[in-house]
Amino acid sequence: MQLFSSKSILNKFRVNILKLILVVIILIGLLCVINLIGVEDIKGNIESLGLLAPLAIFILRFTSVIIPALPSTAYSLLAGGIFGFKQGIVIICLSDLFSCSISFFISRYYGREIAKKLIGNRFMDKVEKISRKHLENNFFLMTGFLMTGLFDFVSYAIGLTKTPWRKFAPALIISILLSNPPVVALGAGLLQGSKVILVIALFCIFLLALISSKLRRTNAL
Known part of the structure:
Protein backbone atom coordinates (compact mmCIF):
# COMPACT_ATOMS: atom_id res chain seq x y z
CA MET A 1 0.00 0.00 0.00
CA GLN A 2 2.86 2.33 0.89
CA LEU A 3 4.56 1.42 -2.39
CA PHE A 4 1.56 2.56 -4.43
CA SER A 5 1.37 5.78 -2.41
CA SER A 6 5.05 6.51 -3.05
CA LYS A 7 4.62 5.85 -6.77
CA SER A 8 1.63 8.19 -6.89
CA ILE A 9 3.58 10.99 -5.17
CA LEU A 10 6.54 10.43 -7.50
CA ASN A 11 4.30 10.55 -10.59
CA LYS A 12 2.66 13.80 -9.43
CA PHE A 13 6.11 15.28 -8.78
CA ARG A 14 7.22 14.35 -12.30
CA VAL A 15 4.08 15.88 -13.79
CA ASN A 16 4.66 19.12 -11.87
CA ILE A 17 8.28 19.25 -13.04
CA LEU A 18 7.18 18.71 -16.65
CA LYS A 19 4.61 21.49 -16.31
CA LEU A 20 7.27 23.83 -14.93
CA ILE A 21 9.64 22.96 -17.81
CA LEU A 22 6.82 23.58 -20.32
CA VAL A 23 6.10 27.02 -18.81
CA VAL A 24 9.80 27.92 -18.97
CA ILE A 25 9.98 26.81 -22.63
CA ILE A 26 6.89 28.88 -23.49
CA LEU A 27 8.33 31.95 -21.76
CA ILE A 28 11.66 31.57 -23.55
CA GLY A 29 9.85 31.14 -26.86
CA LEU A 30 7.75 34.23 -26.19
CA LEU A 31 10.85 36.27 -25.41
CA CYS A 32 12.51 35.08 -28.63
CA VAL A 33 9.47 36.07 -30.70
CA ILE A 34 9.30 39.48 -29.02
CA ASN A 35 12.99 40.14 -29.65
CA LEU A 36 12.68 38.95 -33.24
CA ILE A 37 9.67 41.10 -34.12
CA GLY A 38 10.42 44.07 -31.88
CA VAL A 39 8.35 45.53 -29.04
CA GLU A 40 7.40 48.73 -30.87
CA ASP A 41 6.24 46.84 -33.97
CA ILE A 42 4.05 44.57 -31.84
CA LYS A 43 2.48 47.50 -29.99
CA GLY A 44 1.95 49.38 -33.25
CA ASN A 45 0.13 46.46 -34.87
CA ILE A 46 -2.06 45.95 -31.80
CA GLU A 47 -2.98 49.63 -31.52
CA SER A 48 -4.04 49.65 -35.17
CA LEU A 49 -6.73 47.07 -34.36
CA GLY A 50 -8.47 49.40 -31.91
CA LEU A 51 -11.14 47.75 -29.73
CA LEU A 52 -10.91 44.48 -31.66
CA ALA A 53 -7.67 43.49 -29.90
CA PRO A 54 -8.91 43.61 -26.26
CA LEU A 55 -12.24 42.12 -27.37
CA ALA A 56 -10.42 39.20 -29.00
CA ILE A 57 -8.42 38.47 -25.82
CA PHE A 58 -11.63 38.75 -23.76
CA ILE A 59 -13.45 36.24 -25.99
CA LEU A 60 -10.52 33.81 -26.11
CA ARG A 61 -10.14 33.81 -22.34
CA PHE A 62 -13.93 33.59 -21.88
CA THR A 63 -14.16 30.57 -24.20
CA SER A 64 -11.23 28.81 -22.53
CA VAL A 65 -13.08 28.96 -19.19
CA ILE A 66 -16.46 27.83 -20.53
CA ILE A 67 -14.67 24.96 -22.31
CA PRO A 68 -11.91 24.04 -19.81
CA ALA A 69 -10.14 21.71 -22.25
CA LEU A 70 -8.73 24.84 -23.93
CA GLY A 80 -0.32 41.79 -19.87
CA GLY A 81 2.27 41.71 -22.62
CA ILE A 82 0.14 43.40 -25.27
CA PHE A 83 -1.89 45.90 -23.27
CA GLY A 84 0.25 46.44 -20.18
CA PHE A 85 -0.71 45.52 -16.63
CA LYS A 86 -3.56 47.99 -15.99
CA GLN A 87 -5.59 47.32 -19.13
CA GLY A 88 -4.62 43.64 -19.22
CA ILE A 89 -5.83 42.91 -15.69
CA VAL A 90 -9.19 44.60 -16.38
CA ILE A 91 -9.73 42.46 -19.51
CA ILE A 92 -8.81 39.17 -17.81
CA CYS A 93 -10.70 39.85 -14.58
CA LEU A 94 -13.89 40.84 -16.38
CA SER A 95 -13.64 37.82 -18.67
CA ASP A 96 -13.18 35.47 -15.70
CA LEU A 97 -16.00 37.08 -13.76
CA PHE A 98 -18.50 36.61 -16.61
CA SER A 99 -17.30 33.18 -17.75
CA CYS A 100 -17.08 31.62 -14.27
CA SER A 101 -20.50 33.01 -13.41
CA ILE A 102 -21.99 31.54 -16.57
CA SER A 103 -20.33 28.18 -15.82
CA PHE A 104 -21.89 28.27 -12.35
CA PHE A 105 -25.37 28.99 -13.73
CA ILE A 106 -25.06 26.39 -16.50
CA SER A 107 -24.56 23.71 -13.85
CA ARG A 108 -27.16 25.21 -11.53
CA TYR A 109 -30.01 25.53 -13.99
CA TYR A 110 -29.25 22.96 -16.69
CA GLY A 111 -27.56 20.28 -14.61
CA ARG A 112 -24.90 17.70 -15.18
CA GLU A 113 -25.80 16.67 -18.74
CA ILE A 114 -25.37 20.12 -20.33
CA ALA A 115 -22.13 20.68 -18.44
CA LYS A 116 -20.94 17.28 -19.61
CA LYS A 117 -21.58 18.19 -23.26
CA LEU A 118 -19.54 21.35 -22.88
CA ILE A 119 -16.51 19.88 -21.11
CA GLY A 120 -16.62 16.16 -22.00
CA ASN A 121 -16.73 12.93 -19.98
CA ARG A 122 -13.10 13.06 -18.88
CA PHE A 123 -13.34 16.54 -17.41
CA MET A 124 -16.82 15.94 -16.01
CA ASP A 125 -15.34 13.34 -13.68
CA LYS A 126 -13.03 16.03 -12.32
CA VAL A 127 -15.97 18.41 -11.83
CA GLU A 128 -18.01 15.81 -9.95
CA LYS A 129 -15.03 14.93 -7.77
CA ILE A 130 -14.64 18.58 -6.78
CA SER A 131 -18.37 18.97 -6.14
CA ARG A 132 -18.19 16.15 -3.59
CA LYS A 133 -15.64 18.05 -1.48
CA HIS A 134 -18.40 20.04 0.26
CA LEU A 135 -16.81 23.36 -0.65
CA GLU A 136 -20.12 25.08 0.08
CA ASN A 137 -19.51 24.51 3.80
CA ASN A 138 -16.14 26.27 3.79
CA PHE A 139 -15.92 29.73 2.20
CA PHE A 140 -12.13 29.92 2.50
CA LEU A 141 -11.65 26.48 0.93
CA MET A 142 -13.98 27.44 -1.92
CA THR A 143 -12.02 30.66 -2.47
CA GLY A 144 -8.75 28.72 -2.35
CA PHE A 145 -9.90 26.27 -5.01
CA LEU A 146 -11.06 29.14 -7.22
CA MET A 147 -7.53 30.58 -6.98
CA THR A 148 -5.98 27.44 -8.45
CA GLY A 149 -5.62 26.37 -12.07
CA LEU A 150 -8.81 24.35 -11.56
CA PHE A 151 -10.99 27.47 -11.21
CA ASP A 152 -12.95 26.72 -14.38
CA PHE A 153 -13.82 23.20 -13.18
CA VAL A 154 -14.58 24.54 -9.69
CA SER A 155 -17.13 27.01 -11.08
CA TYR A 156 -19.02 24.17 -12.77
CA ALA A 157 -18.65 22.00 -9.66
CA ILE A 158 -20.02 24.58 -7.23
CA GLY A 159 -23.00 25.08 -9.53
CA LEU A 160 -23.88 21.42 -8.98
CA THR A 161 -24.04 21.96 -5.20
CA LYS A 162 -26.58 23.93 -3.16
CA THR A 163 -24.21 26.88 -2.75
CA PRO A 164 -26.18 30.12 -3.32
CA TRP A 165 -24.91 32.71 -5.80
CA ARG A 166 -24.51 35.27 -2.98
CA LYS A 167 -21.89 32.99 -1.40
CA PHE A 168 -20.17 31.99 -4.63
CA ALA A 169 -19.83 35.54 -6.00
CA PRO A 170 -17.63 36.98 -3.19
CA ALA A 171 -15.38 33.91 -3.28
CA LEU A 172 -15.06 34.26 -7.06
CA ILE A 173 -14.25 37.98 -6.94
CA ILE A 174 -11.63 37.54 -4.19
CA SER A 175 -9.99 34.65 -6.06
CA ILE A 176 -9.90 36.60 -9.34
CA LEU A 177 -8.33 39.66 -7.68
CA LEU A 178 -5.67 37.53 -5.98
CA SER A 179 -4.76 34.98 -8.66
CA ASN A 180 -4.83 36.99 -11.91
CA PRO A 181 -2.48 39.95 -11.21
CA PRO A 182 0.76 37.88 -10.95
CA VAL A 183 0.26 36.18 -14.33
CA VAL A 184 -0.79 39.38 -16.11
CA ALA A 185 2.16 41.18 -14.47
CA LEU A 186 4.47 38.46 -15.78
CA GLY A 187 3.26 39.10 -19.31
CA ALA A 188 3.65 42.86 -18.83
CA GLY A 189 7.15 42.39 -17.44
CA LEU A 190 8.21 40.25 -20.39
CA LEU A 191 7.22 42.85 -22.95
CA GLN A 192 8.31 45.90 -20.96
CA GLY A 193 11.61 44.32 -19.98
CA SER A 194 11.14 45.22 -16.31
CA LYS A 195 13.20 42.91 -14.10
CA VAL A 196 11.45 44.12 -10.95
CA ILE A 197 7.99 43.26 -12.30
CA LEU A 198 9.26 39.88 -13.52
CA VAL A 199 10.77 38.94 -10.15
CA ILE A 200 7.67 40.00 -8.18
CA ALA A 201 5.34 38.24 -10.64
CA LEU A 202 7.35 35.00 -10.57
CA PHE A 203 7.45 35.06 -6.75
CA CYS A 204 3.66 35.52 -6.53
CA ILE A 205 3.09 32.78 -9.11
CA PHE A 206 5.32 30.49 -7.05
CA LEU A 207 3.20 31.19 -3.94
CA LEU A 208 -0.01 30.49 -5.86
CA ALA A 209 1.49 27.23 -7.14
CA LEU A 210 2.28 26.20 -3.56
CA ILE A 211 -1.30 26.93 -2.48
CA SER A 212 -2.68 24.99 -5.44
CA SER A 213 -0.37 22.04 -4.76
CA LYS A 214 -1.29 22.02 -1.06
CA LEU A 215 -5.01 22.07 -1.79
CA ARG A 216 -4.76 19.28 -4.37
CA ARG A 217 -2.61 17.14 -2.09
CA THR A 218 -4.81 17.70 0.97
CA ASN A 219 -8.01 16.99 -0.95
CA ALA A 220 -6.52 14.25 -3.15
CA LEU A 221 -7.37 15.95 -6.47
Whole structure:
Protein backbone atom coordinates (compact mmCIF):
# COMPACT_ATOMS: atom_id res chain seq x y z
CA MET A 1 0.00 0.00 0.00
CA GLN A 2 2.86 2.33 0.89
CA LEU A 3 4.56 1.42 -2.39
CA PHE A 4 1.56 2.56 -4.43
CA SER A 5 1.37 5.78 -2.41
CA SER A 6 5.05 6.51 -3.05
CA LYS A 7 4.62 5.85 -6.77
CA SER A 8 1.63 8.19 -6.89
CA ILE A 9 3.58 10.99 -5.17
CA LEU A 10 6.54 10.43 -7.50
CA ASN A 11 4.30 10.55 -10.59
CA LYS A 12 2.66 13.80 -9.43
CA PHE A 13 6.11 15.28 -8.78
CA ARG A 14 7.22 14.35 -12.30
CA VAL A 15 4.08 15.88 -13.79
CA ASN A 16 4.66 19.12 -11.87
CA ILE A 17 8.28 19.25 -13.04
CA LEU A 18 7.18 18.71 -16.65
CA LYS A 19 4.61 21.49 -16.31
CA LEU A 20 7.27 23.83 -14.93
CA ILE A 21 9.64 22.96 -17.81
CA LEU A 22 6.82 23.58 -20.32
CA VAL A 23 6.10 27.02 -18.81
CA VAL A 24 9.80 27.92 -18.97
CA ILE A 25 9.98 26.81 -22.63
CA ILE A 26 6.89 28.88 -23.49
CA LEU A 27 8.33 31.95 -21.76
CA ILE A 28 11.66 31.57 -23.55
CA GLY A 29 9.85 31.14 -26.86
CA LEU A 30 7.75 34.23 -26.19
CA LEU A 31 10.85 36.27 -25.41
CA CYS A 32 12.51 35.08 -28.63
CA VAL A 33 9.47 36.07 -30.70
CA ILE A 34 9.30 39.48 -29.02
CA ASN A 35 12.99 40.14 -29.65
CA LEU A 36 12.68 38.95 -33.24
CA ILE A 37 9.67 41.10 -34.12
CA GLY A 38 10.42 44.07 -31.88
CA VAL A 39 8.35 45.53 -29.04
CA GLU A 40 7.40 48.73 -30.87
CA ASP A 41 6.24 46.84 -33.97
CA ILE A 42 4.05 44.57 -31.84
CA LYS A 43 2.48 47.50 -29.99
CA GLY A 44 1.95 49.38 -33.25
CA ASN A 45 0.13 46.46 -34.87
CA ILE A 46 -2.06 45.95 -31.80
CA GLU A 47 -2.98 49.63 -31.52
CA SER A 48 -4.04 49.65 -35.17
CA LEU A 49 -6.73 47.07 -34.36
CA GLY A 50 -8.47 49.40 -31.91
CA LEU A 51 -11.14 47.75 -29.73
CA LEU A 52 -10.91 44.48 -31.66
CA ALA A 53 -7.67 43.49 -29.90
CA PRO A 54 -8.91 43.61 -26.26
CA LEU A 55 -12.24 42.12 -27.37
CA ALA A 56 -10.42 39.20 -29.00
CA ILE A 57 -8.42 38.47 -25.82
CA PHE A 58 -11.63 38.75 -23.76
CA ILE A 59 -13.45 36.24 -25.99
CA LEU A 60 -10.52 33.81 -26.11
CA ARG A 61 -10.14 33.81 -22.34
CA PHE A 62 -13.93 33.59 -21.88
CA THR A 63 -14.16 30.57 -24.20
CA SER A 64 -11.23 28.81 -22.53
CA VAL A 65 -13.08 28.96 -19.19
CA ILE A 66 -16.46 27.83 -20.53
CA ILE A 67 -14.67 24.96 -22.31
CA PRO A 68 -11.91 24.04 -19.81
CA ALA A 69 -10.14 21.71 -22.25
CA LEU A 70 -8.73 24.84 -23.93
CA PRO A 71 -5.65 26.59 -22.41
CA SER A 72 -6.35 29.83 -20.54
CA THR A 73 -3.13 30.99 -18.83
CA ALA A 74 -1.57 32.02 -22.14
CA TYR A 75 -4.25 34.69 -22.58
CA SER A 76 -3.37 36.28 -19.23
CA LEU A 77 0.26 36.51 -20.36
CA LEU A 78 -0.81 37.94 -23.71
CA ALA A 79 -3.10 40.50 -22.11
CA GLY A 80 -0.32 41.79 -19.87
CA GLY A 81 2.27 41.71 -22.62
CA ILE A 82 0.14 43.40 -25.27
CA PHE A 83 -1.89 45.90 -23.27
CA GLY A 84 0.25 46.44 -20.18
CA PHE A 85 -0.71 45.52 -16.63
CA LYS A 86 -3.56 47.99 -15.99
CA GLN A 87 -5.59 47.32 -19.13
CA GLY A 88 -4.62 43.64 -19.22
CA ILE A 89 -5.83 42.91 -15.69
CA VAL A 90 -9.19 44.60 -16.38
CA ILE A 91 -9.73 42.46 -19.51
CA ILE A 92 -8.81 39.17 -17.81
CA CYS A 93 -10.70 39.85 -14.58
CA LEU A 94 -13.89 40.84 -16.38
CA SER A 95 -13.64 37.82 -18.67
CA ASP A 96 -13.18 35.47 -15.70
CA LEU A 97 -16.00 37.08 -13.76
CA PHE A 98 -18.50 36.61 -16.61
CA SER A 99 -17.30 33.18 -17.75
CA CYS A 100 -17.08 31.62 -14.27
CA SER A 101 -20.50 33.01 -13.41
CA ILE A 102 -21.99 31.54 -16.57
CA SER A 103 -20.33 28.18 -15.82
CA PHE A 104 -21.89 28.27 -12.35
CA PHE A 105 -25.37 28.99 -13.73
CA ILE A 106 -25.06 26.39 -16.50
CA SER A 107 -24.56 23.71 -13.85
CA ARG A 108 -27.16 25.21 -11.53
CA TYR A 109 -30.01 25.53 -13.99
CA TYR A 110 -29.25 22.96 -16.69
CA GLY A 111 -27.56 20.28 -14.61
CA ARG A 112 -24.90 17.70 -15.18
CA GLU A 113 -25.80 16.67 -18.74
CA ILE A 114 -25.37 20.12 -20.33
CA ALA A 115 -22.13 20.68 -18.44
CA LYS A 116 -20.94 17.28 -19.61
CA LYS A 117 -21.58 18.19 -23.26
CA LEU A 118 -19.54 21.35 -22.88
CA ILE A 119 -16.51 19.88 -21.11
CA GLY A 120 -16.62 16.16 -22.00
CA ASN A 121 -16.73 12.93 -19.98
CA ARG A 122 -13.10 13.06 -18.88
CA PHE A 123 -13.34 16.54 -17.41
CA MET A 124 -16.82 15.94 -16.01
CA ASP A 125 -15.34 13.34 -13.68
CA LYS A 126 -13.03 16.03 -12.32
CA VAL A 127 -15.97 18.41 -11.83
CA GLU A 128 -18.01 15.81 -9.95
CA LYS A 129 -15.03 14.93 -7.77
CA ILE A 130 -14.64 18.58 -6.78
CA SER A 131 -18.37 18.97 -6.14
CA ARG A 132 -18.19 16.15 -3.59
CA LYS A 133 -15.64 18.05 -1.48
CA HIS A 134 -18.40 20.04 0.26
CA LEU A 135 -16.81 23.36 -0.65
CA GLU A 136 -20.12 25.08 0.08
CA ASN A 137 -19.51 24.51 3.80
CA ASN A 138 -16.14 26.27 3.79
CA PHE A 139 -15.92 29.73 2.20
CA PHE A 140 -12.13 29.92 2.50
CA LEU A 141 -11.65 26.48 0.93
CA MET A 142 -13.98 27.44 -1.92
CA THR A 143 -12.02 30.66 -2.47
CA GLY A 144 -8.75 28.72 -2.35
CA PHE A 145 -9.90 26.27 -5.01
CA LEU A 146 -11.06 29.14 -7.22
CA MET A 147 -7.53 30.58 -6.98
CA THR A 148 -5.98 27.44 -8.45
CA GLY A 149 -5.62 26.37 -12.07
CA LEU A 150 -8.81 24.35 -11.56
CA PHE A 151 -10.99 27.47 -11.21
CA ASP A 152 -12.95 26.72 -14.38
CA PHE A 153 -13.82 23.20 -13.18
CA VAL A 154 -14.58 24.54 -9.69
CA SER A 155 -17.13 27.01 -11.08
CA TYR A 156 -19.02 24.17 -12.77
CA ALA A 157 -18.65 22.00 -9.66
CA ILE A 158 -20.02 24.58 -7.23
CA GLY A 159 -23.00 25.08 -9.53
CA LEU A 160 -23.88 21.42 -8.98
CA THR A 161 -24.04 21.96 -5.20
CA LYS A 162 -26.58 23.93 -3.16
CA THR A 163 -24.21 26.88 -2.75
CA PRO A 164 -26.18 30.12 -3.32
CA TRP A 165 -24.91 32.71 -5.80
CA ARG A 166 -24.51 35.27 -2.98
CA LYS A 167 -21.89 32.99 -1.40
CA PHE A 168 -20.17 31.99 -4.63
CA ALA A 169 -19.83 35.54 -6.00
CA PRO A 170 -17.63 36.98 -3.19
CA ALA A 171 -15.38 33.91 -3.28
CA LEU A 172 -15.06 34.26 -7.06
CA ILE A 173 -14.25 37.98 -6.94
CA ILE A 174 -11.63 37.54 -4.19
CA SER A 175 -9.99 34.65 -6.06
CA ILE A 176 -9.90 36.60 -9.34
CA LEU A 177 -8.33 39.66 -7.68
CA LEU A 178 -5.67 37.53 -5.98
CA SER A 179 -4.76 34.98 -8.66
CA ASN A 180 -4.83 36.99 -11.91
CA PRO A 181 -2.48 39.95 -11.21
CA PRO A 182 0.76 37.88 -10.95
CA VAL A 183 0.26 36.18 -14.33
CA VAL A 184 -0.79 39.38 -16.11
CA ALA A 185 2.16 41.18 -14.47
CA LEU A 186 4.47 38.46 -15.78
CA GLY A 187 3.26 39.10 -19.31
CA ALA A 188 3.65 42.86 -18.83
CA GLY A 189 7.15 42.39 -17.44
CA LEU A 190 8.21 40.25 -20.39
CA LEU A 191 7.22 42.85 -22.95
CA GLN A 192 8.31 45.90 -20.96
CA GLY A 193 11.61 44.32 -19.98
CA SER A 194 11.14 45.22 -16.31
CA LYS A 195 13.20 42.91 -14.10
CA VAL A 196 11.45 44.12 -10.95
CA ILE A 197 7.99 43.26 -12.30
CA LEU A 198 9.26 39.88 -13.52
CA VAL A 199 10.77 38.94 -10.15
CA ILE A 200 7.67 40.00 -8.18
CA ALA A 201 5.34 38.24 -10.64
CA LEU A 202 7.35 35.00 -10.57
CA PHE A 203 7.45 35.06 -6.75
CA CYS A 204 3.66 35.52 -6.53
CA ILE A 205 3.09 32.78 -9.11
CA PHE A 206 5.32 30.49 -7.05
CA LEU A 207 3.20 31.19 -3.94
CA LEU A 208 -0.01 30.49 -5.86
CA ALA A 209 1.49 27.23 -7.14
CA LEU A 210 2.28 26.20 -3.56
CA ILE A 211 -1.30 26.93 -2.48
CA SER A 212 -2.68 24.99 -5.44
CA SER A 213 -0.37 22.04 -4.76
CA LYS A 214 -1.29 22.02 -1.06
CA LEU A 215 -5.01 22.07 -1.79
CA ARG A 216 -4.76 19.28 -4.37
CA ARG A 217 -2.61 17.14 -2.09
CA THR A 218 -4.81 17.70 0.97
CA ASN A 219 -8.01 16.99 -0.95
CA ALA A 220 -6.52 14.25 -3.15
CA LEU A 221 -7.37 15.95 -6.47
